[in-house]
Amino acid sequence: MGNSGRDDKEGGGLRERKKRETKKRITEKGIALFLKNGFDHTTLDEIAAAAGISRRTFFYYFTSKDEILLSLQSGIGEMLTDAVRKASAGSAPIDTVRDAVVSVCNAIPSKDMIKLDRLMRTSPSVQARKQAYYVQQEGEIYEALKERWPEPERSMALRIVAMLSVGAIRIAGDIFNQEKGARPIVELLEEIFGSLAKEVRSGDTHP
Numbered sequence: 001m002g003n004s005g006r007d008d009k010e011g012g013g014l015r016e017r018k019k020r021e022t023k024k025r026i027t028e029k030g031i032a033l034f035l036k037n038g039f040d041h042t043t044l045d046e047i048a049a050a051a052g053i054s055r056r057t058f059f060y061y062f063t064s065k066d067e068i069l070l071s072l073q074s075g076i077g078e079m080l081t082d083a084v085r086k087a088s089a090g091s092a093p094i095d096t097v098r099d100a101v102v103s104v105c106n107a108i109p110s111k112d113m114i115k116l117d118r119l120m121r122t123s124p125s126v127q128a129r130k131q132a133y134y135v136q137q138e139g140e141i142y143e144a145l146k147e148r149w150p151e152p153e154r155s156m157a158l159r160i161v162a163m164l165s166v167g168a169i170r171i172a173g174d175i176f177n178q179e180k181g182a183r184p185i186v187e188l189l190e191e192i193f194g195s196l197a198k199e200v201r202s203g204d205t206h207p
Helices: 004-037 044-051 055-061 065-086 093-106 110-121 124-148 152-178 185-202
Strands: none
Touching (some): 004 110, 065 110, 093 124, 110 124, 110 152
């Protein structure tokens, strides 16, 4: 009887791990099918079969194919904020976000980045929801920065850093798409963040 609490906890932990593993498998199989057959030509039944689950179980994790793509972006966002929280002390907030973005993008092969970017742009509904996600991502970066620099007087500046950082990420993504991946996304990010940091720090006024 004394072990019932521990058993419940261990059982709950096992269930949660299995749920995460199943969701990860659905995402990976769905992305693989999207890349192979195209987003519009991939059915929910095909994704479910590839993941080894039923169509009914698929809807326990996702409501649509769109959400698979959006979950991928959400996963990258979580990696980004986690990297911000783990960054070494001593860097300026804008440099901390830049380093976090670069480290996350470095973990994704360039050819996969190109394919995924094009894939996400094939779905108008994903594109529309992606814009809303940028606002969410801005808030998540802001919260991560506040954990690193909790002084109340820095709050407004940190929020501006989060807004500017998301803007830099969006511009890098647009250029990456326009150039069809001619330059690595990391190179674009470093260039854009470098220009941003230089402009912010210079304090110059232009006529």
